[in-house]
Amino acid sequence: MSQINVNFNNLNQFISDSDFANLQEKINLAHNDLHSKTGRGNDYLGWLDLPQNFPVDLMQRITEATERYRKLYDTFVVIGIGGSYLGAKAIIESLSTPFGEPKSEVIFAGHTLSSHYHSSLLEYLKTKNPAVVVISKSGTTTEPAIAFRLLKDFLRTNFPNDYKQRIMAITDSSKGTLRNFADMEGYTTFSIPDDVGGRFSVLTPVGLVPIALAGFEIAQLVEGAASLSVDTETDLEKNQIYKYAAARYLLHEQGKSMEILSYFEPRLSFFAEWWKQLFGESEGKENKGLFPASACFTTDLHSLGQYIQEGKRNFFETFLTVAEQPHSLKLKKEQFNTDKLNYLEGKSLDFVNQKAFEGTAEAHLEGNVPNLEIRLSHIDEFTLGQLIYFYEKAVAIGGYLLEVNPFDQPGVELYKKNMFRLLGKPS
Amino acid sequence: MSQINVNFNNLNQFISDSDFANLQEKINLAHNDLHSKTGRGNDYLGWLDLPQNFPVDLMQRITEATERYRKLYDTFVVIGIGGSYLGAKAIIESLSTPFGEPKSEVIFAGHTLSSHYHSSLLEYLKTKNPAVVVISKSGTTTEPAIAFRLLKDFLRTNFPNDYKQRIMAITDSSKGTLRNFADMEGYTTFSIPDDVGGRFSVLTPVGLVPIALAGFEIAQLVEGAASLSVDTETDLEKNQIYKYAAARYLLHEQGKSMEILSYFEPRLSFFAEWWKQLFGESEGKENKGLFPASACFTTDLHSLGQYIQEGKRNFFETFLTVAEQPHSLKLKKEQFNTDKLNYLEGKSLDFVNQKAFEGTAEAHLEGNVPNLEIRLSHIDEFTLGQLIYFYEKAVAIGGYLLEVNPFDQPGVELYKKNMFRLLGKPS
Numbered sequence: 009m010s011q012i013n014v015n016f017n018n019l020n021q022f023i024s025d026s027d028f029a030n031l032q033e034k035i036n037l038a039h040n041d042l043h044s045k046t047g048r049g050n051d052y053l054g055w056l057d058l059p060q061n062f063p064v065d066l067m068q069r070i071t072e073a074t075e076r077y078r079k080l081y082d083t084f085v086v087i088g089i090g091g092s093y094l095g096a097k098a099i100i101e102s103l104s105t106p107f108g109e110p111k112s113e114v115i116f117a118g119h120t121l122s123s124h125y126h127s128s129l130l131e132y133l134k135t136k137n138p139a140v141v142v143i144s145k146s147g148t149t150t151e152p153a154i155a156f157r158l159l160k161d162f163l164r165t166n167f168p169n170d171y172k173q174r175i176m177a178i179t180d181s182s183k184g185t186l187r188n189f190a191d192m193e194g195y196t197t198f199s200i201p202d203d204v205g206g207r208f209s210v211l212t213p214v215g216l217v218p219i220a221l222a223g224f225e226i227a228q229l230v231e232g233a234a235s236l237s238v239d240t241e242t243d244l245e246k247n248q249i250y251k252y253a254a255a256r257y258l259l260h261e262q263g264k265s266m267e268i269l270s271y272f273e274p275r276l277s278f279f280a281e282w283w284k285q286l287f288g289e290s291e292g293k294e295n296k297g298l299f300p301a302s303a304c305f306t307t308d309l310h311s312l313g314q315y316i317q318e319g320k321r322n323f324f325e326t327f328l329t330v331a332e333q334p335h336s337l338k339l340k341k342e343q344f345n346t347d348k349l350n351y352l353e354g355k356s357l358d359f360v361n362q363k364a365f366e367g368t369a370e371a372h373l374e375g376n377v378p379n380l381e382i383r384l385s386h387i388d389e390f391t392l393g394q395l396i397y398f399y400e401k402a403v404a405i406g407g408y409l410l411e412v413n414p415f416d417q418p419g420v421e422l423y424k425k426n427m428f429r430l431l432g433k434p435s
Numbered sequence: 436m437s438q439i440n441v442n443f444n445n446l447n448q449f450i451s452d453s454d455f456a457n458l459q460e461k462i463n464l465a466h467n468d469l470h471s472k473t474g475r476g477n478d479y480l481g482w483l484d485l486p487q488n489f490p491v492d493l494m495q496r497i498t499e500a501t502e503r504y505r506k507l508y509d510t511f512v513v514i515g516i517g518g519s520y521l522g523a524k525a526i527i528e529s530l531s532t533p534f535g536e537p538k539s540e541v542i543f544a545g546h547t548l549s550s551h552y553h554s555s556l557l558e559y560l561k562t563k564n565p566a567v568v569v570i571s572k573s574g575t576t577t578e579p580a581i582a583f584r585l586l587k588d589f590l591r592t593n594f595p596n597d598y599k600q601r602i603m604a605i606t607d608s609s610k611g612t613l614r615n616f617a618d619m620e621g622y623t624t625f626s627i628p629d630d631v632g633g634r635f636s637v638l639t640p641v642g643l644v645p646i647a648l649a650g651f652e653i654a655q656l657v658e659g660a661a662s663l664s665v666d667t668e669t670d671l672e673k674n675q676i677y678k679y680a681a682a683r684y685l686l687h688e689q690g691k692s693m694e695i696l697s698y699f700e701p702r703l704s705f706f707a708e709w710w711k712q713l714f715g716e717s718e719g720k721e722n723k724g725l726f727p728a729s730a731c732f733t734t735d736l737h738s739l740g741q742y743i744q745e746g747k748r749n750f751f752e753t754f755l756t757v758a759e760q761p762h763s764l765k766l767k768k769e770q771f772n773t774d775k776l777n778y779l780e781g782k783s784l785d786f787v788n789q790k791a792f793e794g795t796a797e798a799h800l801e802g803n804v805p806n807l808e809i810r811l812s813h814i815d816e817f818t819l820g821q822l823i824y825f826y827e828k829a830v831a832i833g834g835y836l837l838e839v840n841p842f843d844q845p846g847v848e849l850y851k852k853n854m855f856r857l858l859g860k861p862s
Contacts, residue, residue, distance in 0.1 A: 089733070089734065089737045090737030090738060091737075093734075093737075094738065105551070105555035105558075106551075106552055106555050106556070107542070107555045107556050107558070107559035108555065108558060108559045108562075115534070119733075119734045119737075120699075120701050120731070120733065120734050121699070121733055121784050121785075121787050121788035121791055122699070122700050122701055122702075122760075122784065122785075122788065123760050123762040123763055123764045123783060123784040123785050123788075124532070124533075124700065124702060124760055124761065124762050125533055125701050125702075126764055126784060127762035127764055128532035128533050128534045128535065128762075129533070129534050130764075131532075131534070131535060132534035132535045135535075147773060147774055148774055148775050150776075150787070150791075151733055153774035153775075153776055154766065154776065154779075154784065154787065156774065157766060157767070157769065157774065157776060158764060161767065185773040185774060185775070186773065186774075188773065189771060189773040192771075206737075265692065265747050265749050266693070266726065272547075272548070272549070273549050273551065273552075274547050274549055274552050275549075275551060275552075281738070284738055284739060285737070285738035285739070288738060288739050288741060288742040288746070289738065289740075289741040289742070291742075291746075292739075292741050292742025292743075292744075292745060292746030292747075293741065293745045293746065294745065295745070295746065295747055295748060296746065296747065297742060297746045297747065299693065299728070299742055299746060299747065299750070300739070300742070301726070301728050304547070306516070306546075306547065306548055306578055306850075307516065307520075307546045307547050309847065309850055310516045310517030310518075310520075310546075310633075310712070310847065311517060311521065311708070311711055311712035311715060311716065312711060312712070312715050312719075312727070313716075313846065313847050313850065314715060314716040314719050314720065314844045314845075314846040314847055315715040315716070315718075315719025315724060315726055315727070315846075316719075316846075317719075317846030317847070317849060317850075318719060318720045318721065318722070318845070318846035319715070319718075319719030319720065319722065319723065319724045319726060320692050320719075320722055320723065320724065320726065321722060322692050322749075323726070333549075333550050333551055334551065335550040335551050335554035336550055337550045337553055337554055337557075337585060339581065339584060340584070340588065342584065344616060344619075346574060346612040346613065346615065346616040347574055347575055347580035347583070347584065347612060347613075348575050348580075348612070349577075349580055349581065349584060351858075351859065351860055351861055352581075352858065355858075356550060357548050357549065357550040357553065357581065358548075358549075358550050360548050360577070360581065360854075360858065361548035361549065361550075363854050363857040363858050364548055364577075364850070364854050366853070366854075366857055367850045367851070367852075367853030367854035367855075367856070367857055368850040368853070368854075370850075370853045371849035371850040371852075371853050372850075374849065375846070375849070417741045418741075418745070419740065419741040419742075419743075419744030419745035419802070420736065420737065420740050420741055420744070422744060422798035422801065422802070423733075423736055423740065423744075423791070423794045423795040423798040423799075424794070425794075425798075426793070426794030426795070426797045426798050427787075427790050427791050427793075427794035427795075428794075429794070430790040430793055430794055431778070431779065431782075431787065431790045432778065433778055434778055
């Protein structure tokens with residue numbers, strides 16, 4: 009059963025029933041290309057069936073290794089960039105509380121070239137009992153490779169007797185320099201499947217190992233995704249993933265150039281970052297695609313809100329909302345009603361937040377911004393697993409509708425090529 | 436002397452010298468409207484001269500009050516939303532290290548309606564010796580008013596003897612319910628100038644009190660801003676603030692609908708959020724303006740990079756770079772050159788980061804993305820003060836070029852109106 013419900017009502021004046029119906033045939037073709045693995049980028053469709061076929065022994069190996077690490081060490085530095093960073097960070101932040109000690113500390117590195125960042129990290133680690141997880145398919149991506157040099161050196165200096173046991177590598181199953189080096193050094197290793205691209209890899213060891221190190225239920229994440237992956241309904245009126253993909257495509261065809269993902273829970277902010285990579289990299293090519301932006305409400309109603317309400321009308325908005333919350337702070341009556349809030353006596357903050365969402369959706373519609381709502385029943389591993397799969401499948405179908413390859417990222421190479429030339433890298 | 440240098444070279448193929456020259460007259464008019472205070476929104480121009488005329492006694496009062504608080508308490512919860520939140524957070528994050536204990540802890544609240552966020556905060560504060568700074572001009576803005584109820588209640592319960600001394604209020608100088616209540620309760624108070632709007636208020640007590648509580652040199656911030664505010668040069672070839680405003684306007688006229696602020700230092704991420712409010716709220720009205728987006732590189736080159744390189748061509752990019760860094764991590768030679776990085780032996784991470792920037796600017800130009808660079812000599816209070824003033828003045832001129840009022844935000848009201856109706860607020 010899906011923990012996700014999509015409400016398309018605020019699109020009614022922009023997309024008619026017949027617009028959707030006319031797209032059904034194209035949706036069927038995209039569905040067939042995807043499931044028969046005959047479409048573009050069909051070498052990278054491993055994510056499609058992996059959740060329902062997730063190898064039991066792999067799940068067990070991850071659980072055992074991460075439990076062992078959690079007993080031995082207190083801080084885990086995860087080295088990765090792009091898909092080797094955003095998925096794990098998204099899930100960990102979505103499931104964590106913002107203040108106080110985490111179950112166990114997971115820190116990310118290798119996603120920036122800042123000295124300031126890495127200097128501060130190395131200083132901090134002197135007070136900790138750390139382990140390192142390096143995630144890189146090739147082992148030669150500049151940012152994570154540099155961070156791994158720094159952290160390997162740190163471990164070798166500070167823990168000369170057992171530093172190799174403190175390193176876990178998640179890399180290619182057989183080729184690549186990191187695989188060879190990890191095997192030579194005797195690190196604990198996990199493999200990145202050949203047929204899963206970086207931005208689709210959160211439900212492989214790439215995401216699951218760091219999430220398990222943070223203390224969360226990775227089996228539930230995979231199960232959530234698996235519960236959606238068995239649905240092969242193609243009727244747009246019955247498959248809300250496809251209807252979301254269809255709505256995005258129709259709005260793109262109408263000339264919209266941006267989708268804003270707006271959410272009302274601050275802990276979803278890195279989930280939005282993960283979404284931005286998934287959609288921006290999958291669709292942003294051949295001068296096509298929707299630029300993925302995000303906003304945290306109500307915070308950003310006092311920032312981007314003005315533009316959304318009255319700026320250029322070239323975007324639409326998708327609200328990501330949550331029905332039930334684990335906490336319920338209620339407002340009390342006060343003797344001096346100076347802030348004029350006594351009318352909210354007995355109401356919870358979440359009730360106010362929900363009304364803020366409803367008022368915002370209505371206001372933005374009035375401002376001529378097409379909008380829709382993706383509503384989660386609550387936030388836990390199972391539901392986030394569903395949401396991951398929801399978006400992965402939506403962007404795959406969306407890419408096929410746009411007639412681009414949703415699984416490549418040719419535009420990421422040019423800055424690297426230029427950088428290597430400027431750095432004088434030997435060819 | 437300006438610590439900021441702007442490089443417009445990568446705009447050459449999009450904006451000609453004569454395009455700039457033809458705009459000079461309009462720039463002169465905007466300049467005159469601004470400095471003679473005859474343009475739209477001229478009730479809100481207090482920020483223009485405040486830095487150079489900053490009252491000595493006010494600076495002293497802020498310094499004394501915040502030093503006293505820093506001796507008495509260890510954690511400061513700052514309650515505010517929009518301009519009463521972003522400016523202080525931007526400066527504090529830009530000047531802090533990401534790991535380890537801060538000089539003193541400043542936490543923000545009242546910028547979200549999430550129960551999860553505030554429950555976690557209240558739980559955390561039980562282990563601390565906290566004080567609260569509430570920032571609201573009226574005292575009735577929903578989000579901060581709710582947070583203030585929760586935190587006032589927390590202090591009253593946990594520190595019954597001295598809870599009033601633990602509260603500081605930054606509010607209107609004479610009217611408004613928070614002013615009355617604060618005076619009645621005997622809180623330490625500071626005033627928000629009548630002629631400075633929220634998003635321009637970081638160099639008033641609104642931003643300066645929290646920044647001083649975090650342990651940074653607020654006098655230097657103001658001095659930095661003041662050093663730019665005395666410049667009244669209008670020639671586009673001599674005033675880089677005006678040339679930046681002109682370039683943005685010309686690109687907007689060419690049909691660009693978005694500016695992406697891309698930076699290479701993660702600690703600038705909230706500076707980018709501050710910038711998004713400043714520009715989005717000032718310009719995004721009457722169906723005009725550039726949507727403000729941001730990207731942290733090289734991180735997001737592995738996320739938004741693909742779209743920027745090859746997606747729709749309806750935006751331009753402004754790089755915010757930093758010449759000198761306080762730390763210098765260098766790469767060492769390794770015995771096994773498995774990551775193929777030995778060619779970088781002796782090079783610093785910042786050198787690599789700089790080459791990544793240069794390679795990116797070149798790649799995006801090749802991808803037909805107009806771009807420019809705003810380069811800071813380094814990051815400190817004085818330089819950030821200059822940068823704040825740089826952007827404030829640029830957006831004021833930019834708003835006048837667009838023929839909108841850069842100092843209002845009429846579109847922020849509608850969601851509130853709807854929310855109040857849905858909450859059943861008595862009229």
